[in-house]
Amino acid sequence: MIYTCTFNPSVDYVVHVDELRVGELNRALKTLTFPGGKGINVSRVLKRLGVDSTALGFAGGFTGQFIETELQKEGIRCDFVHVSGQTRINVKLKAKQETEINGQGPTIASEDAAQLMAKIETLSTGDVLVLAGSVPSSLPADVYEQMAAETAKRKARLVVDTSGPALRTLLACRPFLIKPNHHELAELFDTSKLTKEEIVIYGRCLTEMGIRHVIVSMGGDGAFYFGKEVALFAEAPQGTVRNSVGAGDSMVAGFLAAQESGKSIEEAFAYSVAAGSATAFSEDLCTKEEVEALVDRIRVIRL
Ligand SMILES: Nc1ncnc2c1ncn2[C@@H]1O[C@H](COP(=O)(O)OP(=O)(O)O)[C@@H](O)[C@H]1O
Numbered sequence: 001m002i003y004t005c006t007f008n009p010s011v012d013y014v015v016h017v018d019e020l021r022v023g024e025l026n027r028a029l030k031t032l033t034f035p036g037g038k039g040i041n042v043s044r045v046l047k048r049l050g051v052d053s054t055a056l057g058f059a060g061g062f063t064g065q066f067i068e069t070e071l072q073k074e075g076i077r078c079d080f081v082h083v084s085g086q087t088r089i090n091v092k093l094k095a096k097q098e099t100e101i102n103g104q105g106p107t108i109a110s111e112d113a114a115q116l117m118a119k120i121e122t123l124s125t126g127d128v129l130v131l132a133g134s135v136p137s138s139l140p141a142d143v144y145e146q147m148a149a150e151t152a153k154r155k156a157r158l159v160v161d162t163s164g165p166a167l168r169t170l171l172a173c174r175p176f177l178i179k180p181n182h183h184e185l186a187e188l189f190d191t192s193k194l195t196k197e198e199i200v201i202y203g204r205c206l207t208e209m210g211i212r213h214v215i216v217s218m219g220g221d222g223a224f225y226f227g228k229e230v231a232l233f234a235e236a237p238q239g240t241v242r243n244s245v246g247a248g249d250s251m252v253a254g255f256l257a258a259q260e261s262g263k264s265i266e267e268a269f270a271y272s273v274a275a276g277s278a279t280a281f282s283e284d285l286c287t288k289e290e291v292e293a294l295v296d297r298i299r300v301i302r303l
């Protein structure tokens, strides 16, 4: 079973305006509300691609209830720890540019954290745990490491989709898959903007550290894959970007779904890029039909 774990889920409130006028009244052209948070997005895309998963994490208040109801409507199994605060609302402003304001999220009590850990302790060989998104400041700084250590003890595979110090410390746990974008990769190596040549150097460096699969995404510029035997590059297909929120999460889901169905690394990588782009080209997350319509356009190059 694949488990996704979102410590800080969100209701993603997408607001379209013609032009954003700061300091003035703006009237929305259209608003949309989605259950969000990186692990939740991975669960939603996996389901659309025909793979079941269980969504773990913390949920509270009417916003937490909204997320659970929406996931259940989509047939996704939820096993959240219910907390006393309120799940955050993240605002995604769509004008000429995309602007995001992510909330802080509720305080997580130590008993709530212990309840989540108890769920991780039920993982077994062959399970996959996707640790995704930011870590609320109320949790101990090493909470991801504790969960990663438990995952390794249970012989389950660890997938990491986070950034900053959380990603850095988890590298030592040798995750099965990580998917930093190029900014997150630069941050990981304490540097600023990376050239493609530098991305290749750092990507290979991560596989030498024992990480099985490394995908480095670059938005509309495509993505790199680094593994033990092979390094790959694929350009992103051209299209009209409608909402790129969740594009990275869709890549993770696409790669895992393709692996589950026994596809080769090249095919799984192409499927992953197609899933990311199909999400960027749609209002909500990608559907299987949208991914399969794009996948033949993805040309994978061996480096
Ligand atoms: N403008 C775009 N055009 C085409 N594909 C895109 C675009 N933005 C994102 N994607 C697709 O989504 C993937 C992940 O996007 P990226 O923005 O790098 O991830 P993250 O959301 O984690 O920052 C890219 O590798 C690409 O396949």
Ligand SMILES: O=P(O)(O)OC[C@H]1O[C@](O)(COP(=O)(O)O)[C@@H](O)[C@@H]1O
Residues within 6 Å of the ligand: 008, 010, 012, 035, 036, 037, 038, 039, 041, 090, 102, 132, 133, 134, 135, 244, 245, 246, 247, 248, 249, 250
């Ligand atoms: O936990 P964080 O880093 O605040 O991110 C949460 C946000 O990331 C998302 O999961 C989208 O992630 P990506 O665009 O990076 O794929 C949103 O649904 C959510 O609002």
